[in-house]
Amino acid sequence: MSSAPIGAARHPVSSAPRRRRHLNSAYLFVAPSIILIGVFIAEPIVASGWMSLHDWTVGEATHKFVGLANYTTLFGDSRFWNALRVTVLYTAVVAVGQVVLGLGIALRLRRTTWYSALVRTAYFFPFIASLVVVGIVWKFMLDPQVGLVDAWLSDVGISPPDWLQSTSLALPTVIVVGIWKNVGFTIIVLLASLQQVPAEQYEAATLDGAGAWHRFRAVTLPALRPALLFTTLIATVTGLQLFDLVFSMTGGGPVFHTESVVMYLYQKGFVEFQLGYASAIAWVLFAIILVVSVIQLKVSRYRDVD
Amino acid sequence: MSTDTLDAGVRMSGAPHGPAPRRGPAAAVAVRLARITGRTASAASWLVVAVGAIAMIVPFCWMLGVAFRTSADLYADPARLLPDQWTLHGVHAVLSQLPFGRLVLNTFVFAGGTTLLLLLFDSMTAFALARLRFRGQNVLFVLILATLMVPFQVTLVPVFLTLFHLGWLNSYQGLIVPRATSALGIFLLRQAFLALPRDLDDAARIDGASNFGLYWRIILPNAKPALASLFIIQFAALWNDFLWPLVVTNDIRMQTLPAALTLFSSQSGVDHAALMAGAAISLAPLAIAFLLLQRFFVQGVATSGIR
Structure with missing residues (x-):
């Protein structure tokens, strides 16, 4: 507690010793x-950038x-391209599905009545469950x-396909569960934004x-444009980092058909301990996320000017 | 459903029927037709929304049902949501097949400890950035924001190596310390602190408050809603976190619930009741907190995007 005179306390800049104490405590x-x-x-x-330029395997004395050899190997690695295709497909469909469905549902739920409050809670609920619990429960639901x-x-007389064991159905199934899990997030964000639209604008x-x-x-x-951009951006960035859901639902299978980029990174880094290669994967993922985010921000700004 | 709702539905739904024209009997018929189709569409869309809401809840009901059923009961009629006969077999099984109490404790220590430290460190930094003046302040803020753009996976491999060299793998400090600050938390709290009136600082200074006094007794108590939101969403995010605990721990005695449940679920011939009981118990604290504190969750999620 300071015993400095009131004047000095109110105008700390005016007194040199007081100012130095001020600086120190901020740090x-x-x-x-x-x-x-x-x-x-x-x-x-x-x-990580440095390691990606090395053949860095755990247990070896020198690295x-x-x-750029890790990167050139990566660009010729068909398992990586497969993982990238899975990730991009998942991200695109989930982001669009989540935002479009979320928008439709949010517009229905904007009025506060007891049943819309109940329905809202239902839609938010999967959102608070971990992706792991969601993955496990859906794996056994199917x-x-x-x-x-x-x-x-x-x-009802339909013979069900083997959802997660089928090479053609596994990824679509994971995508539907991804939308099911995330649509509540979009609804939360859009409802918060809808509440701020003044009623007079509608009357006018x-x-x-x-x-x-x-x-x-x-x-x-x-009025919703910033919120729509926000949820699309978040949906895209988290979609590109897909890991928990496929790990717990399919383990990447059947035969890599649902293996995502981060799953491949995990496999290389923490199962095979090829840390240099895993770092290269991480940097390519970073670059993709950066480019996609910048494009989305640019497109939205362009529309604003329009 | 009341007519009032249906009207509201038409008004809010954005169903494509144009502005109401005011002339001619034909136009009047068209308007009436449009209104009728509008109402039908509105009722149909409410139905879809309601069915969707049920689809959100059914898997969780089924999870609870399976947790309290015997295996024979489940195989006999998997189409039923609720058990014929309730049994605690699943709960007993998960407690005996996994060190479940220990897993719950680990998850609490990890999520709770990290969130408390994070709230302390982030609020201190946010306070200095928002309310104090020091050299390098703006550069520091920009650098903190810049780290937000880099995905977590980029740092994962080197941090793993660091923890390995420190001997911190499979330890609470290894789980907690690297996550005990977050750029996003600093950013959100800085916003909240900037929104507080400057007069608070002046009044505190006149009373002779030091920087710490100002932070602890004036700024923090006045920013309680922001701190509560950040606490809840951070705790939830860490409670649910999977990749980080999976990398830092491989000893079952140090694992958290999501990692242990995933590995448990991938064993062949896993006991369904045990697995679903485990999943239900791991979901329970957040589910209860959510139902009681929905407003804080919603506020925190809507502003931060933390999930």
């Missing part, structure tokens, strides 16, 4: 975070510098022997003779 406040970010985020980012989905389908539009579709185009959509 103390930021120190813990800065040390942690330095040691566990900033330095590892640099180290040979190989330049089980041919004990699964609810297959049992219900059989009851109605007085001008605008129909429902017109009001949607002229009032609702512009």
Whole structure:
């Protein structure tokens, strides 16, 4: 606690000794975070780039510098291209599905009544469950022997396919579960944004003779644009980092048909311990995420000017 | 469903029928037709939304049902949601087949410990950035924001090596310390602190408060809603976290629930009741917290995008 005169306290800049104490304590406040970010985020980012230029396998005494060899190997690696295809397909369909469905549902639920509150809670609920619990529960929901989905389908006379063992159906199934899990997020974000649209704007539009579709185009959509961009961006970035859901639902199978980029990274880095190669995968993923985010931000800004 | 709802539905749904024209009997018929189709569409879309809501809940009901059924009961009629006869067999099985109490403890220590440290460190940094002046302040803020763009997976391999060299793999400090600060948390709290009036600082300074006094007794208590939101969403995110605990721990005694349940579920011939009981128990704390504190969840999620 300071006993400095009131004047000095109110105008710290005016007194030199007081100012130095001020500086010191500010640095103390930021120190813990800065040390942690330095040691566990900033330095590892640099180290990861450096490691990606090496043949860095755990257990070997020296790590040979190989330049960009990990990257050239990666670009010729068919398992990587497969993982990239799976990841991009998952991301694109889930992001679009989640935002379109989320928008439709949010518009239905914007009025606060007891049943819309109940329905909202239902839609939010899968969102708080971990992807792991979701993956495990759905894996057994789709089980041919004990699964609810297959049992219900059989009851109505449809013979169910073997969802997660089929090379053509496994990825679509994972995608549907991804949308099921994430649609609540979009609804949360859009409802929060819808609450801020002033009712007068709708009244004004109605007085001008605008129909429902017109009001949607002229009032609702512009007001929702930032929220739509936000949820699309988040959906894309998290989609590209797909891991938990496929790990727990399919383990990447059948025969790599649902293996994502991060799953491949995990396999290379933490099962085979090829840390250089895994780092290269991480940097390519980083580049893809960066490019996709910048494109989305650019496109949205271009539309704003329009 | 009341007519009131249906009207509201038409108004809100954005169903494509144009502005109401005011002339001619033909136009009047068209308007009436449009209204009728609009109402039908509205009722249909409400039905779809309601069915969707049920589809959100059914898997969780089924999970609970399986957790309290015997295996024979399940195989006999998998189409039923609820058990014929309730049994605690699944709960007993998961407690005996996994060190379940230990897993729950680990998950609590990891999620709780990390969130508390993160809230402390992030709020200190956010306070300095928002309320104090120091050299390098803006550069520091930009650098913190820059780390937000880099996906977590980039740092995973080197951090794993660091923890290996420190001997911190399979330890609480290994799980907690590297995650005890977050750029996003700093950013969100800085926003919240900037929104507090400057007069608070001046009043505190007149009373002779030091920087720490200002932070601890003025800023933190006034930013309680922001801190509560950040606490809840961070705790939930860490409770559900999978990849990080999976990499840092491989000893079952140090694992957290998501990693242990996944590995348990991939064993062949796994006991369904045990697995679903485990999944249900791991979901329970967040589910209860969510039902009680939905507003904080929603607020936190809507502003941060943390999931």
